[in-house]
Amino acid sequence: MVFAAPGEALARAERVLRSDPSPLEASVAHQVIGIWQRDFGDLGVALDHLRQARDRAARADSAEREADVLGTLGVALVHAGRTRQGLAAFERGVARGNGHTRARVLYRRAYVWWVLGRHKEALEDLRRAIPVLRQAGDVIWTARALSVRATVHLAMGAVDRADADFTAAELLWETTGQEHDKAVAVENRGLAAYRSGDIPAALRLLAAAKERYDELGTPPFMLYIARCDVLMAAGLAPEALAEADTAIATLDRIGGQSTRKAELLLTAARCALSTGDAQTAVARAAVAVRLFSGQRRSWWETHARLVLIEARVAGGAASGRLVQDAAAVADQLASFGAPAASEASLLAGRIALALGWTADAERHLGVAARGRHVGPPLARMTGWAAQALRARAAGSGRGVLEACRRGLDVLDDHRMTLGASELRARATAQGAELAALAQQASLAHGGPRRLLEWSERLRATVLAAPPTRPPADPALLASLTAFREIASRAEEARREGRPVPALEREQRRLEREIRARTHHTRGAAPGGGDRFDPARLLDRLGDARLVELTVLDGRVHILLCGQGRVRRFAGGALAEAVAEAEHVQAGLRRLAHPGAEARLPVVEAAGKRLEELLLGAAASRLGSGPVVIVPPGTLHRVPWALLPSLRERVLSVSPSAGSWLRARETEPPPGGRHVLVRGPGLATGGAEVPEVAGQYATARILEHEGAQVPRVLEELDGSALAHIAAHGTFRADSPLFSSLRMTDGPLIVHDFERLARSPYRIILSSCDTARLASVGADELLGLVTALLPLGTAGVVASSAPVNDAAVVPLMLALHKGLGAGLSLAESLRDARAALPGDALHQATGWAFAAFGAA
Structure with a gap:
């Protein structure tokens, strides 16, 4: 019962001990309390009860009872870090028990062998135990034994064998009432999904297991470790680190298992x-190494040493001693049959390369490269990274590019199994090194066109395909509705000066729920979508010029595309450009308020410096036609219209050349519906909307109660033009919760992602609507990038705070140009020129940009 109904089992055992039990009964009761405390509470208390259970069994003169308790005690001692005492208890238990009881003791020892990382011994004990348990018809213990065997197979990289055992165990669990064990079975399937590379399924199954544990009131420390591993694989390392640290604090507070603390510390080190x-x-890895060493857990200690060496190298260390240490760790992991052996060999090769030890590097990288054809996606990418480094060390540019191409193909297939745009974007970080190696090889051995191809290879890939949505997810819709209501109530409470902590806590809970449900969605199909074709780009540009900025080794390289060719120019240091862009943003914030006219020359001077850093000599070779700027994610906040050579131009911005091409080739929807939306709380009340409506005879105006999120989404879906005048809020901590304020609460990016087709053209006339979060290798998340893959060809939005009153004439002039048949970029250029010449209106014009190609 302790695993079927833990709380009830504990209460019953305590009642037995209060009823003057016999030694045999007392032994059982103490053992139950010991198991509960061992797995869910204080390990010191558990050991006290289990020793009493052993003593009562001896007093009852029951060898079978004593053997059973010794098995439980052995597990507790090992979890307490007393490995030698625990193994001695198992020896006595195996000797005292017979038949069925001995098989249960052997199962427990197999579990302990797995904890210690001694997988061969674990499989041997399970080989002896499982047939006896099956013959006795012991469904519960057979299922437990199969689960442990599957876990051992996973540790050794045998995913198919593990999956077969997990499946067999789960079928057995369904015939029992063992609710905790059933939760473990769901957790195990999540772990198997993760090891096979199915991140959405792993997140979904681990969330389901967490719900079951919560219902039972049992802290699932193994689940925390599994979740952290999956979150890291999904590119959510900060969340994983927070979860690991929380679990460590909980474990310390209850006096829990020392073995679990060591594992959590190792997990936290990986997350950090x-x-x-x-x-x-x-710091985390060093403590984990000490704990594992004291617990005599060589398999785990070796994995912790690998992370410790990786962390030291990441901190700037490089020495011959570290090469030797990494090589020794690789050899030891290989002797264990651990999949991480290739990771250690790659690390040894990297350090050797940094020291110029080419022969040693080739040996270690050669070993690591063997894994490039087998295993889960991230393991294969490790192999291709090793192969690329080998080729670079050998001076083979072609070899580098081929290895990088193959490795990024693996990442593309993996990335497209992820349905959520956030996970797709973050997953690209795992290919950043391969993309950088290919860019460096292109710069050294190729030409500007090849460098352009590789700059596009891992840039804004999340825009290549819309996020995958479940056909219908009532739970997600309910969470979004609840989130909107709570956020609206919190905003109202803030305005009225009422306390909001409870509302904010509920809002954060709903945000976590919404994110989790989107993360569980699996991608529709593998594959990276259309490959970027420079020839197609050059053909579609016509008389326009596309300027793609790429960053190598901290320097900006300018790729000027047009007139049938790609030319490269040198730019400045990226760090200087980023700092200058921040100064400009600060200046624009000041200029959004009257009375800051003195800042205008400072901002204009900063714009000139930005041009020198980001366009260099290319500024004088832009021709007379339109210009498209493709900046890296780190420069997405540059107000490009401020740069002197771009101020009078038809100018648009795109996250990648490929996304510009897709926008250029996007056809407008039939019908040509126009939608104008006014949200609440604007200083001007969205004064431009009624006047703009006069330019469109059939425009649908949504305001007041009509501007509620469900109605707004319904009208936006498939429209030709949408103009939204509403307060914008950018969320750097969670960009997909960036929002526009409607009457009933925030319209967030997750809402836009539910559209079948977003508006062909969309104008966002308020502050910060073009702000984006840079994640992954070179991805951007926010309102603008949510719209582009869903059918939007062009967006006008601002990257800085703007003055509401000054926005009105800009928007009216913009729509006048659209009514005359101009593009968004042409209309915005003319609208800026039509504004009054004062600092307030000039700053407003510079803050807005046209994105895409409509």
Whole structure:
């Protein structure tokens, strides 16, 4: 019962002990309390009860009872870090028990062998135990044994064998009432899905297991470890680190298992390393190494040493000693049959290359490269990274490009199994090194056109296909509706000066729920979509010029595309450009308020410096036609119209050349419906909307109660032109919750992603609507990038705060140009020129940009 109904089992056992039980009965009761405390509570208390259970069994003169308790005690001792005592308890238990009881003790020892990383011993004990348990008709213990065997297979990289055992165990669990074990079975399937590369299924199954554990009131520390691993694989390392640290704190608070703490520390070290926090990773990994060593867990200790070396290298260390240490770890992991052996060989090769030890590097990288054809996607990418580094060390540019292409093909297939745009974007970080290696090889051995191809290879890939949505997800819709209501109530409470902590807590809970449900969605099919073709781009440009900025080793390289060719120019340092862009943003914020006219020359001077850093000599070779700017994610906030050579031009911005091409070739929807939306709380009340409506005879105006999210989405879907005057809020911490304020609450990016087709053209006339979060290798998440893959060919939005009153004449002039048949970029150029010449209106014009190609 302790795993079927833990709370009830604990209460019954305590009642037995209060009823003057016999030694045999007392032994059972103490064992139940010991199991509960061992797995869900204080390990010190567990050991006290299990020793009493052992003593009562001896007093009852029951060898079978004593053997059974010794098996439970052995597990607890090992979890407490007393490995030698735990194994001794198992020896006595195996000797005291017979038949069925001995098989149960052997199963428990197999579990402990797995905890210790001694997989061969675990499989041997399970080989002896499972037939006896089956013959005895012991469904529960047979299922447990199959689950442990599957877990051992996973640790050894045998995913298919693990999946077969997990499936067999789950079929057995369905015939029992063991609710905790059923939750473990769901968790195990999630772990198997993760190891096979199915991240959405893993997240969904682990969430389902968490719900079951919560219902039982049992803390699932193994689940936390599994979730952290999956979150890291999904590119959500900060969330994984927070979860690991929370689990460690919980474990410390209840006095839980020392073995689990060591595993959680190792997990936290991996998470910190993934976030780029080498110092935290070193600290966590060093403690994990000490704990594993004291627990005599060589398999785990070796994995922790690998992470410790990786963290030290990430912190800037490189020495011959580290090469030797990484090579020794690789050899030891290989002797364990651990899949991480190739990762250690790659690390040894990297350090050797940094030291110029080419022969050693070739040896280690050659070993790591063997894994490029087998295993889950991320393991194969490790192999291709090793192969690319080998080729670079050998001076083979062709070899580097081929290895990078093959590795990124693996990433493309993996990325498209992810249905959520956020996960697709973040997954590209795993290919950043391969893309950089290919760019460097292109620069050294190819020409500007090849560099353009590789700059596009991992840029804005999330825009290549719309996110995958479940056919109908009532739970997601309900969460979105509840989120909107809570967010609206919180906003109203803030305006009235009422406390909002409870509302904010509920809002954060709903945000987590919405994110989780979108993350569980699997992509429709593998494959990376259309490959970028420079010839197609050059053909479609006509008299326009496309300027793609790419960054290599901290320097900006300018690729000028047009007139049938691609030319490369040198730019400045990226860090300088980013700093200058931040100064400009600060200046525009000041200029959005009257009385800041003195800042105008400062902002204009900064624009000139930005041009020198970002366009260089290409500024004088832009021709007379339209210009398309394709910046890297780190430069997405540059107000490009401020740059002197771009101020009078037809100018548009695109996250990638490929996305510009797709926007250029997007056909407008039939019908030509126009939708104008006015949200609440604007200083001017969205004054441009009634006047703009006069330019479109059949425009649908949504305002007041008509401007509620469901109605707005219904009208936006498939429209030709949408103009939304509503307060915009950018969420840097969670960009897909960036929003536009409607009457009934925020219209968020997740809402836009539910559209069958977003408006062909959309104008967002309020502050910060073009702000985006840079994630992954070179991806951007926010309102604008949510619209482009859903059928929007062009967007006008602002990347800075703007003055509501100054926006009105800009918008009226913009729509006048659209009514005359001009594109968004042409209309915006003319609208800027039509504004008054004061600082307030000039800054407003610079803050807006046209995105896409409509």
